[in-house]
Amino acid sequence: MSIARAPVQLSIMFAVAILATSCGLGNMKSQPTAAEAGSTLKTHILKLLDKVSSEPAQITDPGGREIPCGDGKVMRTFAATAADNSRQRSPHTLNARMLGALSGFADYHLIDPGKLEYNLASETTRTSLYLKSSKHKYSVSGQTGCLSRS
Structure with missing residues (x-):
């Protein structure tokens, strides 16, 4: 040359x-590890319920355990509920309020906009949320993708 x-x-x-x-x-x-994504999932769910309800969240699935999902990878879950103080809103309205609040602090996109329930996912954090409120109660659960332990 x-x-x-x-x-x-x-x-x-x-x-x-x-x-x-x-x-x-x-x-x-x-990609995040399962523990990192699980921590993000918990933070997002608790922050979301804090934004839509003045009542404290009730944790229904504390998560923290690793669920095997093949190829040596694991996923984590977390779920919580909170009371709706207005007592005048439908489950659909509660889910719509959570969807709006979530867009203010996290990057989730709608996967399945059901009539009463919403499925959302975040590519960035490798987490998904399921908004399924009932009469007078906000309800959100989530899980991580299948990720490595470390």
């Missing part, structure tokens, strides 16, 4: 590196 061609090759390599970075190839994040 001649000395005159070296700057051209360096310029091409530099351009490829910039292109890869701008496309996200040079900045790929690793």
Whole structure:
């Protein structure tokens, strides 16, 4: 290789590196562990219930245990409920309120907008939520994706 061609090759390599970075190839994040995603799940559910209800959340599934899901990976769960103080809202309205509150602090997208219930997922945190309120009670459960233990 001649000395005159070296700057051209360096310029091409530099351009490829910039292109890869701008496309996200040079900045790929690793997936969270099951414990990290489980912690995020718990935080999101409790924060969500805190935003929509003035009553304390009642934890119905404390999570924390690893559920095997194949290939040496595990998932975690968490669930809680909270009272609706207005006592005048339908289960659908309670779920819609949670959906609106969630959009203010977490990046979830709707997977299945049921008539009364909503299924949501976050690619970033590898968590999913299930909004299933009943009369006078907010209810949300969730799980992580199948992730490595560490």
